[in-house]
Amino acid sequence: MEVSGVDSEGKEFNSAQEMWREAIGEEGDETKKTQWYRDGVSYWEGVEASVDGVLGGYGHVNAADITGSEVFLKTLIQERLVNGGTNQHLVALDCGSGIGRITKNLLIRYFNEVDLLEPVAQFLDAARENLASIGSETHKATNFFCVPLQEFTPAPQRYDVIWVQWCIGHLTDDDFVSFFNRAKGCLKPGGFFVVKENLAKKAGFVLDKEDRSITRSNPYFKELFRRCGLHLYQTKDQKGLPQELFAVKMYALTVDIPPKVHKTRSKTRSNRPQIIK
Numbered sequence: 001m002e003v004s005g006v007d008s009e010g011k012e013f014n015s016a017q018e019m020w021r022e023a024i025g026e027e028g029d030e031t032k033k034t035q036w037y038r039d040g041v042s043y044w045e046g047v048e049a050s051v052d053g054v055l056g057g058y059g060h061v062n063a064a065d066i067t068g069s070e071v072f073l074k075t076l077i078q079e080r081l082v083n084g085g086t087n088q089h090l091v092a093l094d095c096g097s098g099i100g101r102i103t104k105n106l107l108i109r110y111f112n113e114v115d116l117l118e119p120v121a122q123f124l125d126a127a128r129e130n131l132a133s134i135g136s137e138t139h140k141a142t143n144f145f146c147v148p149l150q151e152f153t154p155a156p157q158r159y160d161v162i163w164v165q166w167c168i169g170h171l172t173d174d175d176f177v178s179f180f181n182r183a184k185g186c187l188k189p190g191g192f193f194v195v196k197e198n199l200a201k202k203a204g205f206v207l208d209k210e211d212r213s214i215t216r217s218n219p220y221f222k223e224l225f226r227r228c229g230l231h232l233y234q235t236k237d238q239k240g241l242p243q244e245l246f247a248v249k250m251y252a253l254t255v256d257i258p259p260k261v262h263k264t265r266s267k268t269r270s271n272r273p274q275i276i277k
């Protein structure tokens, strides 16, 4: 990506390539890349397994986040899934699920089965516990995968929705593209991805040296989605988050070419140096 960016210490980069060279080394330097992923997971291993922990001390945004996601998801299910999703056995994958916050508060109500993927064992254990008394025989958390996204290949044609929120920043561009390419074949016909992430605005990207993640801009995401061969079906800006946080955007992505593309623009996008970690 020919966009300039910064890191969390204020260092400027002329391009994403320059930043990635520093972060994960030259192409083929697997040692540095392995260290990048190890450091990212180590950061989260030191965080309390709670809503406040996975939201970087902003546990109070949980309600606004879930409400925003629910409005977005409901329309998508009605528009995309057979019979608006009614009388179907719906299955979702919650990627980088943390302690199961999104599954517990949202996905389990809409899907008959939800699988969770999370590389930090203590978070996944907490998710198992948090979800043990939630749901029913027909709405339940089924599989708990303790692996990182860059190493995961989901089961073919299992999912109606693959939900990726506040975790894809841990993946390098190539692993981002490779993950979505593998996951495409895991969607059922009509199925879709939801990517909900922080957006860098002024800079093309912001590298967080503490948790080893990158916050990408909207054009950066769009370029990566293009590389994945995914189509933007719908986007929506998350409302009601504190001003000091990065703006947050939801993208619905499909493998097939959508008949029409809906777009809404927030009038109050902001980009301050605080992020949800």
Ligand SMILES: C[S@@+](CC[C@H](N)C(=O)[O-])C[C@H]1O[C@@H](n2cnc3c(N)ncnc32)[C@H](O)[C@@H]1O
Pocket: 037, 040, 041, 044, 054, 055, 056, 095, 096, 097, 098, 099, 100, 101, 102, 117, 118, 119, 120, 123, 147, 148, 149, 150, 165, 166, 167, 170, 171, 276, 277
């Ligand atoms: C900000 S938390 C968000 C958790 C959850 N998505 C939520 O919104 O409540 C980021 C999550 O990404 C996970 N993560 C870190 N590296 C990852 C990777 N390589 N693949 C998948 N998840 C990763 C962390 O362990 C953590 O649970």
